[in-house]
Amino acid sequence: MTIPTETHAIRFHQTGGPEVLKWETVPLAAPGAGEVTLRNKACGLNFIDTYHRGGLYPVPLPSGIGLEGAGVVEALGAGVTSLKVGDRVAYCAAPLGSYAEWRNYPADKLVKIPDSIDFNTAAAMMLQGMTVEYLIRRTYTVKPGDLVLFHAAAGGVGSIAVQWLKALGATVIGTAGGKEKCAIVKSLGADHVIDYRAEDWVKRVKELTDGKGVHVVYDGVGKDTCIPSMDCLRPRGYLVTFGNASGPVPAIEPLLLSQKGSLFLTRPTLMAYTATRADLELSANALIDVVSKGTVKINIGHTYALKDAAQAQSDLEARKTTGSVILLP
Ligand SMILES: NC(=O)c1ccc[n+]([C@@H]2O[C@H](COP(=O)([O-])OP(=O)(O)OC[C@H]3O[C@@H](n4cnc5c(N)ncnc54)[C@H](OP(=O)(O)O)[C@@H]3O)[C@@H](O)[C@H]2O)c1
Incomplete structure (x- = not known):
């Protein structure tokens, strides 16, 4: 050549x-x-x-x-x-x-x-697949039976994550905007799908988890979803904020993490992993x-x-x- x-x-x-x-x-x-x-x-x-x-x-x-x-x-x-x-x-x-x-x-x-x-x-x-790898195996290590909320689950990272999380034995709640995207998330194997543009998704996550909340939230949407996602977590749950699709997440006071249930917050990058x-x-x-x-x-x-x-x-x-x-x- x-x-x-x-x-x-x-x-x-x-x-x-x-x-x-x-x-x-x-x-x-x-x-x-x-x-x-x-x-x-x-x-x-x-x-x-x-x-x-x-x-x-x-x-x-x-x-x-x-x-x-x-x-x-x-x-x-x-x-x-x-x-x-x-x-x-x-x-x-x-x-x-x-x-x-x-x-x-x-x-x-x-x-x-x-x-x-x-x-x-x-x-x-x-890029999207190695991101999923480190998020679900090394940032928070997902175990069989864990309840996981993954935002923008019909997207590039999300589509890979839903399938890989299911293979790890997690119960997956995926969010997506609109009926078509929700149908895609379901077809990928998610246990539950929430149209977060149409529904009160925090309330729905609580209902789906018998009021207990999920073990971990993966949030690549950022500004629109990060803070409310704290209310989807059980005490000592993990909030993994990894993107800004809707804009950067505003400043968070550490005290808020204590008030919301001794939560863990991390903002990882593929580069560091x-x-x-x-x-x-x-x-x-x-x-x-x-x-x-x-x-x-x-x-x-x-x-x-x-x-x-x-x-x-x-x-x-x-x-x-x-x-x-x-x-x-
Ligand atoms: N930290 C890391 O290591 C790392 C690595 C890779 C990717 N990321 C982040 O992961 C996220 C997903 O990346 P991706 O490349 O796979 O993209 P993507 O998920 O295919 O596309 C972004 C999706 O975000 C949702 N979204 C919600 N609000 C939005 C808004 N205001 N504007 C645009 N989109 C909005 C949309 O899905 P709905 O229509 O369903 O809402 C959209 O399809 C991005 O935030 C990206 O920066 C981070």
């Missing part, structure tokens, strides 16, 4: 709405020490991409965008011994810039993917295992051409998507 000296990539020069994303031609240098040149076959779209683009999570500008992709190693930089040309790999970490046809990327953040997992599935599953090579491999291997066995099916709800990334982000922010979303170069 001849490696081009230029490639197309989505970049942004200022923060703002999806319209700041531009399809540009950029130079492709030879890979540096410790890097490989990758031909991306599919890129993953994630909510965090909108935080980078919009400025909630500031990045130096101008910048590429996107953390996740899957593709083929086409060239090795100096010192790379863990990979060879032709390896099928996937990734979901900085540096930003996965929304690209080709790119250079650090070899030690790549994971080899088995032939049984195609590139689209790999790009759809890495996969910072070492050992943790990255632990997480990726667990995900590859459940996907290879069919325990967790990756639902690719939407596929866009890479150059239509702005439309894809706009649809994600407008709550129009379900499952994972990928961009194809």
Whole structure:
């Protein structure tokens, strides 16, 4: 394969709405020490991409965008011994810039993917699936019989979480906005589904748990759901706030945690749970295992051409998507 000296990539020069994303031609240098040149076959779209683009999570500008992709190693930089040309790999970490046809990327953040997992599935599953892995196995360790509330359960992270939680033996209450999304959550295996845009969901969780509350709430919605979620927990329950889809969560006084029942509160990130090579491999291997066995099916709800990334982000922010979303170069 001849490696081009230029490639197309989505970049942004200022923060703002999806319209700041531009399809540009950029130079492709030879890979540096410790890097490989990758031909991306599919890129993953994630909510965090909108935080980078919009400025909630500031990045130096101008910048590429996107953390996740899957593709083929086409060239090795100096010192790379863990990979060879032709390896099928996937990734979901900085540096930003996965929304690209080709790119250079650090070899030690790549994971080899088995032939049984195609590139689209790999790009759809890495970031959201490894997030589910650490949330339900390492942030709060879900046990058989635990009652779990998972918000936005029809989304990318949520769709994977519902299936994996069921495999762990939990009783799953999923929330989603609207009838169609609720039907999806039910089809994924959730025991109970609440349309949190139409129902008093806190009251409903209490009813479904005989007034006791759940052991753990996983909340990627943020501003709209985080504080009320405390009232869904049993004493000494865990509130895991891991995202800001509706906006960042306001400040919380520690005393509130005591008043609501000696609750535990944590705000984890995938980066912190996969910072070492050992943790990255632990997480990726667990995900590859459940996907290879069919325990967790990756639902690719939407596929866009890479150059239509702005439309894809706009649809994600407008709550129009379900499952994972990928961009194809
Ligand atoms: N901390 C971490 O390590 C980590 C890692 C990955 C993802 N995350 C977070 O996990 C969450 C889910 O990520 P994802 O990529 O899988 O996205 P997603 O769940 O596919 O999409 C977000 C969903 O959030 C719900 N939502 C509720 N209020 C919303 C609002 N005002 N605007 C937009 N959406 C709203 C929508 O579902 P309904 O229509 O059903 O309400 C929407 O479909 C995000 O907050 C993301 O930042 C965190």
